[in-house]
Amino acid sequence: MSDTPETEVAVLNVRSAVGIGVSFVIAAGALFALPTLQNTGIGFNTAFWLVSAVELVTALAIAYFVLNLHETRG
Amino acid sequence: MDPTVMQAGFDILGDGRPETLWLGIGTLLMLIGTFYFIAKGWGVTDEEAREYYAITILVPGIATAAYLSMFFGIGLTEVEVAGRGTLDIYYARYADWLFTTPLLLLDLALLAKVDRVTIGTLIGVDALMIVTGLIGALSQTMLARYSWWLVSTIAFIFVLYYLLTSLRSAAKRRSAEVQSTFNTLTVITAVLWTAYPILWIIGTEGAGVVGLGLETLGFMVLDVTAKVGFGFVLLSSRAILPDSDAPEPSAGEAATAD
Numbered sequence: 554m555s556d557t558p559e560t561e562v563a564v565l566n567v568r569s570a571v572g573i574g575v576s577f578v579i580a581a582g583a584l585f586a587l588p589t590l591q592n593t594g595i596g597f598n599t600a601f602w603l604v605s606a607v608e609l610v611t612a613l614a615i616a617y618f619v620l621n622l623h624e625t626r627g
Numbered sequence: 628m629d630p631t632v633m634q635a636g637f638d639i640l641g642d643g644r645p646e647t648l649w650l651g652i653g654t655l656l657m658l659i660g661t662f663y664f665i666a667k668g669w670g671v672t673d674e675e676a677r678e679y680y681a682i683t684i685l686v687p688g689i690a691t692a693a694y695l696s697m698f699f700g701i702g703l704t705e706v707e708v709a710g711r712g713t714l715d716i717y718y719a720r721y722a723d724w725l726f727t728t729p730l731l732l733l734d735l736a737l738l739a740k741v742d743r744v745t746i747g748t749l750i751g752v753d754a755l756m757i758v759t760g761l762i763g764a765l766s767q768t769m770l771a772r773y774s775w776w777l778v779s780t781i782a783f784i785f786v787l788y789y790l791l792t793s794l795r796s797a798a799k800r801r802s803a804e805v806q807s808t809f810n811t812l813t814v815i816t817a818v819l820w821t822a823y824p825i826l827w828i829i830g831t832e833g834a835g836v837v838g839l840g841l842e843t844l845g846f847m848v849l850d851v852t853a854k855v856g857f858g859f860v861l862l863s864s865r866a867i868l869p870d871s872d873a874p875e876p877s878a879g880e881a882a883t884a885d
Contacts (some may be wrong), residue, residue, distance in 0.1 A: 580726050584696045604722055605824055608759075609754055610727045612729045615681075616730065616746070
């Protein structure tokens, strides 16, 4: 076994990068989705809370993906 | 007071909404901010800086979509309020805040380098602040609206408390550059975010002292400053670079380096 410490390199976690992009697209799309949801017969309040939930969940997902944007490889 | 002043704006789309002027300007400014941050961050390879850029680009990015939906009237609804008649509520504003405020706080948390439990708590209280504000916006009696406003404002005070205690003390353990940037951004956040509940309570959704045009202008200025202005200060700072925690070189070391 060598005493030389291994060099750790932080590399971009592609899954997190894609997750950020997908979350953003879903969040942006949700801002325009309420009339479409209402056209399917859903009431305003339900559609509104659905859109709000999507915004919050995508923000949380982005926070998670950003915190895991890089992985260390030795 | 002159109602034309209180209803400031210009009906760009010809649909009877003078506030579309401010919503259109808001869309453009957010879009410019987004592309400026993308251009500034293009080619950045440092891992820490990348995280700040990712968050800070997404904030005005989603705000652009929110302002565009409000501009075209998609993010608008009407709520019947007892004793006040029908109120125009731009609900997309709240959806935007549900997405952007946790990310702005995440920027500050990353700068202060706090643990994930503190980040989770801060974002949880922030979500409570926005959701209770949302319930207030959709409530159909003024008593309910003011009550939810109060709950939301109390949650906001807790967010401020976390910023000024936990995050600030964590930031104090970092370099002078990080501390300075953190303090500037905390002041920006504290001052601007305090203006939101004040504008809400005097605006059309609250007491109705200020008309929809002026209210929309006010929110637009606050939104652009709190998102694009905040991002500009953060991304212009050396605090986002990895060696920002390194101690300042002494005069002797600096001379040797030269």
